[in-house]
Amino acid sequence: MKIKAGIVGGAGYAGGELLRLLLLHPNVELAFVQSRSQAGKPVHTAHPDLLGETDISFSADAAIPVEVLFLCAGHGEAARFLAENEVPAETKIIDLSQDFRWNEKTICDVVEAGERSFVYGLPELQREQIRQAKHIANPGCFATGIQLALLPLAKQNMLQSDVHVSGITGSTGAGQSLSATSHFSWRTENISTYKVMEHQHLREINRSLLYLQPEDQSNIHFIPYRGPFARGIFITAYLQTAISLEEAQALYGNYYAGHPFTIVTDQNPDLKQVVNTNKCVLHLQKHGNMLVITSLIDNLLKGAAGQAVQNMNLVFGLEETTGLKLKATSF
């Protein structure tokens, strides 16, 4: 079986990463990779590592009929694309922007947008709903890492006190546009914070937690940091809880037992374990009455393109890990 797929917005970081994955996916036939800025050029012009991997060029047009359409067009652009283009009702859509992850009217994990319903595509939260879905809102990168750190607690109504979260992100998290804080001379060997306590991903995180634990008593305090590395997100979260380390390990182990990409380890992990993979690695510690959870993902894979492919696999009834058994870079 080959799924006919198209990518809208294929010249950016997430689009490129998706392209790399789909080119290696055994059940995908790539119909087009659209890009306004690069139309007509071979994809290796924008993504030089793809030299020798494919002869495909960026198209200006996204109208070619496909079974699944990936939207990598950026925040705001996805909604505009769907408003301006006639996408057949039967086409599956997986959107990587934040346009359909959350809206103010929505209190459960499906966002209604006109005639379409977007299911929030975090398989560890609601895999069965994703399998039945036609349209997927792919979660944000920080949102993925933080939710995976907290879902097992929310499921058991155990979010009863404030949660203190730090998250350090690599430079690819900010995309390929040029900016002062992505200039190498500035960023190398440097650290800074941004959007302290106000990161936009908090909305989708809080919504998912309320979905699992409707009487969530916790507040999330979140400080995002810019780190001097290209790929990955390193999250720590801690909160007061009465359960022991052993109980917490059992809770997390059970919750993620059937989820192939989320792994609980009893060794102190480091970020590069997950770089260039679709994994989330979780680690638990207990210090006094504080449960400390470490959560690591690759922002471009489990935090974006990898999770999009995982969702496609679920939507089309494929084995969840198809095309996602990736060699870690490790170093």
Next chain:
Amino acid sequence: MKIKAGIVGGAGYAGGELLRLLLLHPNVELAFVQSRSQAGKPVHTAHPDLLGETDISFSADAAIPVEVLFLCAGHGEAARFLAENEVPAETKIIDLSQDFRWNEKTICDVVEAGERSFVYGLPELQREQIRQAKHIANPGCFATGIQLALLPLAKQNMLQSDVHVSGITGSTGAGQSLSATSHFSWRTENISTYKVMEHQHLREINRSLLYLQPEDQSNIHFIPYRGPFARGIFITAYLQTAISLEEAQALYGNYYAGHPFTIVTDQNPDLKQVVNTNKCVLHLQKHGNMLVITSLIDNLLKGAAGQAVQNMNLVFGLEETTGLKLKATSF
């Protein structure tokens, strides 16, 4: 005036940094730089950037009479050195280890060690005591950055709720000994935590805070991170407080008004502003009822050798900034 100075343990990172500073200090005459491992070799063997700066060689002996003795011998080694060597009573001692920063019997900011009293050498905490002191226990690097973030609050009895602290340290914080987590292949582009909630500097921090605010109601929750950079410490601390941002800025501004190295900025800072300087840069934000403090230092300077020289300046009645007006690396 030239102060005759000696360094014990001059081949390590802190010793080397102290050597760089003392060679450029207008009021210091370096009598010896002792090192067991490097005795007899020119100092530029261990510190190649000093090639052309000095002809001094490491000595095996530390018995040469000096007016001030810097101990960079490592934790445990400083106490042993003083036990095994007869240091004249009038010799000033500035110890960079943790041996005299804290002990269980001490409830104020002076540690009694046999016949000697070590004054805790954080000028922003107790500059007058330092000016009168003969023996100084130079603070730890994380301890310096975290205390400078909290002292103005403690002074006003405003530590009334838990303090949540993250601190990311560069690789020089772990010294020059070889280890798996200082291997370049591992550390570059990587992040990990260590000593979560259990860092040994918490003892000296808590002691200083209790000294200023004897009924300190707060607990400090501290997660240290290893970052992929060589120099610097980036700290964030936050706590609930009723005071407004303007009040907090005034409080910090007043507290540090006469302290030349600790600067409060209203711009979001980044770590490299302080690298290769003796400065601490502080930044305040208020989000809801949370006051968020960012605190940045160079771990080898304000966090070690620079503060040691600052203390020497105070002990010998020199202008506090002498020899410490350093060009920032910036990039």
Next chain:
Amino acid sequence: MKIKAGIVGGAGYAGGELLRLLLLHPNVELAFVQSRSQAGKPVHTAHPDLLGETDISFSADAAIPVEVLFLCAGHGEAARFLAENEVPAETKIIDLSQDFRWNEKTICDVVEAGERSFVYGLPELQREQIRQAKHIANPGCFATGIQLALLPLAKQNMLQSDVHVSGITGSTGAGQSLSATSHFSWRTENISTYKVMEHQHLREINRSLLYLQPEDQSNIHFIPYRGPFARGIFITAYLQTAISLEEAQALYGNYYAGHPFTIVTDQNPDLKQVVNTNKCVLHLQKHGNMLVITSLIDNLLKGAAGQAVQNMNLVFGLEETTGLKLKATSF
């Protein structure tokens, strides 16, 4: 078909990388991964990214019968292993050390070692001989990158003047042992040279060039550099030649036409195009009478474990690229 494989020395960098590849290879069944230092421990103890990928543990023993034995034991250790262990005559051996790449008595690209003949495993030099071989000496990393830059010229007797080579290597090239030049504090943002004009890989390079061009008139002048990055080798080589850029591009294009991993590009390349892939990317420029060749590989893949798997594929009659279509890290 499943090839039964064993790895001797699986705890190091090359062994770990080979393990990552073989676990994902569709035609391999891993019989054992031997390590003296790690015997009995799960492989993810040494290679934490393999957590969740396999339950295999390191074995002390390498005596389990296999069809192919990979030796990752280090220079000198491979020869010793074969001397001290009875490896059945029919077992294929792929050695990643330098023990069988070259010896003083050998003038062609097969090294006789007792009863065994080791074929030099550079597919772009002698793919047919590799297909027929039982024992393979896998080339060195610098040797691979430099040879691929020069083979098409040697094949046409065009090495008629001195060749000037610079090669910058990442830290993984020096293995996982701890040393002053692999300490993060030293290596980050730093550059140095080593083994200037005397790198040991020059022997195998010169032997291969003489094999193709027996009257090679050239000398290779080679400066290796340590670079502040973990993976990859960046090589430039230049020499005087009368041929035009177009002729050179045709020459290289033809030579590598049937070789799936070696790609000639007309765009100025950068190292990260090949990181975490088995590719070599070549780029040609002509400036005056100088032909300048850029050659990029990942030292752990095309320069070690990836090429070993490529050789295994050839030896066992598999498609050359099996298990080697890897997603580039790109960033």
Next chain:
Amino acid sequence: MKIKAGIVGGAGYAGGELLRLLLLHPNVELAFVQSRSQAGKPVHTAHPDLLGETDISFSADAAIPVEVLFLCAGHGEAARFLAENEVPAETKIIDLSQDFRWNEKTICDVVEAGERSFVYGLPELQREQIRQAKHIANPGCFATGIQLALLPLAKQNMLQSDVHVSGITGSTGAGQSLSATSHFSWRTENISTYKVMEHQHLREINRSLLYLQPEDQSNIHFIPYRGPFARGIFITAYLQTAISLEEAQALYGNYYAGHPFTIVTDQNPDLKQVVNTNKCVLHLQKHGNMLVITSLIDNLLKGAAGQAVQNMNLVFGLEETTGLKLKATSF
């Protein structure tokens, strides 16, 4: 004595570095720091490490009378500034652009530009001429490092064969403008070449060598590399020569004996020895008949602003090292 100084173009990398130096210089009074883009803002807006160091703001105007005017306006802009502004004849000018380093009509080391004569400001080439000069063309960064590697040979007519040069530069060499090759995601852990064999600094290098050795028989082949670090230039140069290593060391030692910033070492050096200093470190090796010279500088200091201050010191009769005894960053 205080020299009244002004900076034109103070918001860029070289301008900022010059500002850092002049603020610490004991004999300089800064009259203005001009910047079109930042006029009216405090200098710490563009250079945040200067927070707390000075209250000066960028001025729109550069017309305030000064004794020395530093032009950091960029290539082409310096000539335009002098054409459009009336700078008094007695004002000393030190230009950091390439506008007056070389022109086609000039065969010696003074460039005539209208009524002004610009002396090429490489003290190790022509210190006496600089002492007598009113206008200085400050050398390029690569040009400085490469010339210092070759001047002693040229002085002795020993450039008799081709010189093969590699130079790896940090990202600050490309200035602060945003570009694809200065994006952190691209540059970290990456290497590439640019302007192969065609770097514009070759002109000023060749002119200086011909000045010392009018019958220079050599060609310089130069490959510049972009390296993944912020500061510094690492150069290797080699050529055939009959002299022994000892003779070469004596030759270089004698040539640089009276030059305080250029140091010949017999230990294999690394780039970070010179970072944040005004030094050039040279190292010599002999391999067969090849003399290999390593040359290291900080591109922003000895390669730009530091050398500009060195030239100012010479022009005003100060000790050459005044204000330039800088603490190396080392790590």
